[in-house]
Amino acid sequence: MKVKSKRIILSLAILIVTLSAFPIDVSAQTSKQQLSPITINVQENSELRDAYPNAHAIGWRYKSENGKVYRRQYNYSRQKWIGEWELC
Template structure:
C-alpha cells in the first residue's frame, strides 16, 4: 500500500512538472497600429547637467517643447 502511494506521488509530481507552461514575465508586446497621419510625433530629449540626467518631452510635429525638464537620475 505504501509503495502504491509513493509511486502515485512520484507520477503526479512528474506530470505536474511537465504540464506547467513557463511564463516569461518580461514579455515585450508590440502592437502594429497604423498611426493617423495627423497625429503628433513626440520624443524624449535628454541633457546631462552637473552629473544629473534630465529629460523633456518634445513635439517633433510642431517643433515645440511639450513639457518641462524633469530629473531622471
C-alpha cells in the first residue's frame, strides 16, 4: 500500500516537472479580413414584428347535471371546444 502511494506521488511530481519544463504558448489569432455589413430587408422582416404564441391555452370547463359533474376541454386561444363532455 505504501509503495503504491509513493509511486503515485512520484508520478505526479514527474508530471508537474515535465509540464513546467515545456511551456505551451496559446494565443488567439485575429483575422484581418473585413466583414461585410449585414443588410436587412425591411419588407421581408416585417412579419417578424408580430409575436405569435407557440402553444394554445387549453383548460378544463366543468358543468353539473343531475348531481353528476362533467368536464370538457376548451381551447381559450381559439375559443373552441375540444372533445366531448366526460364524467369526472
